[in-house]
Amino acid sequence: MKFTMPKKIMGILIMALAIVAVIPTMASAHCDTMDGPVILDTKRAIEENNSSYILKWVLPEDEQEIKDAFELNMKVRVLGPDAQKLADDYLYNRLVRVHRAGEGAPFTGVKPEGTPMEEAIIAADKSIEAGNLSAFEGLIDEERMHGLEERFEKILATKDFDVNDVEAGREYVEAYVQFTHYAEGDQHEEGNANEHAEAVDHASEGQSDEQASAEESEVTHEKESVEVEKSSIWIPWSLAGLFLLTTVVAHFRRHKH
Known part of the structure; x- marks a missing residue:
């Protein structure tokens, strides 16, 4: 019924x-x-x-x-x-x-x-399906190609896992996430962010302890605000x-x- x-x-x-x-x-x-x-x-x-x-x-x-x-x-x-x-x-x-x-x-x-998805993401999925990186031709800078190849090798090494082996599946997902994020440029942006942080550190070497303490408090406050926003x-x-x-x-x- x-x-x-x-x-x-x-x-x-x-x-x-x-x-x-x-x-x-x-x-x-x-x-x-x-x-x-x-x-x-x-x-x-x-x-x-x-x-x-x-x-x-x-x-x-x-x-x-x-x-x-x-x-x-x-x-x-x-x-x-x-x-x-x-x-x-x-x-x-x-x-x-x-x-x-x-x-x-x-x-x-x-x-x-x-x-709509970014071209890099579409190319990443096509590459995994085809087993090669031809989809990225003309899409990624030559200087970043080596990093992409390294991450793609890990994809190929982990993708043929038993569906019931969850840990092996997680290894593939980790490789997949790193590969797609790098393809999108996240790793490149992270590198720029680190360079920027180092530049700020050098520039602030001459600041007084009070100034450094005030800036540290401001950063801490911003982090706490982000955590509150995420938890909401x-x-x-x-x-x-x-x-x-x-x-x-x-x-x-x-x-x-």
């Missing part, structure tokens, strides 16, 4: 996702898009009912959280088409949020299919998760009796 989700439960589930929707969005790496590798692996995990496809995208300490979210998703999906879509969207957002947090990056929502992102997600979890538990209890 086909089950139709009660309107009241649907309303609460929609409210939970509505909380998620109010989080501001902005452009970021393609791991947070519907066309990206994280979501593609999530779809494969759901299709084969195997969470190992997605556990490699999170840190070991976050593994249980994603396992629980995946099990909840598989239970809710059987309630009907509407429940299936809501459950899948919730899992997508939950996984990407945890993955981004593991990289030390803020989560700003999962971007829709067709979201978790609040709406916690509320959304609470709404969804209590709704599902209440639903199963009613049907149990």
Whole structure:
């Protein structure tokens, strides 16, 4: 017999996702898009009912959280088409949020299919598929090609892993993230930032202790502000998760009796 989700439960589930929707969005790496590798692996995990496809995208300490979210998703999906879509969207957002947090990056929502991606990212994925770096011809400076080749070698050495070997999968993900970030220019920008920091250090050698102390306090304050901003992102997600979890538990209890 086909089950139709009660309107009241649907309303609460929609409210939970509505909380998620109010989080501001902005452009970021393609791991947070519907066309990206994280979501593609999530779809494969759901299709084969195997969470190992997605556990490699999170840190070991976050593994249980994603396992629980995946099990909840598989239970809710059987309630009907509407429940299936809501459950899948919730899992997508939950996984990407945890993955981004593991990289030390803020989560700003999962971007829709067709979201424009940088040429370097497209070239990176094509290179992995083809097994060579021809897609980067004319796209990357010659001086950075050696660094790209080194990271690509690690990709080739780790990509053929057993899907159920999560640790091996994490090695590949680490290589993949380093490769794509370098392709985007993150490593180059980091180097420039370090050079800038060294220049500032040399320039401030002649400053008084009071000036140095004041600057150190200002930097500390800025870091604390960033941490507060990052932590505030978790609040709406916690509320959304609470709404969804209590709704599902209440639903199963009613049907149990």
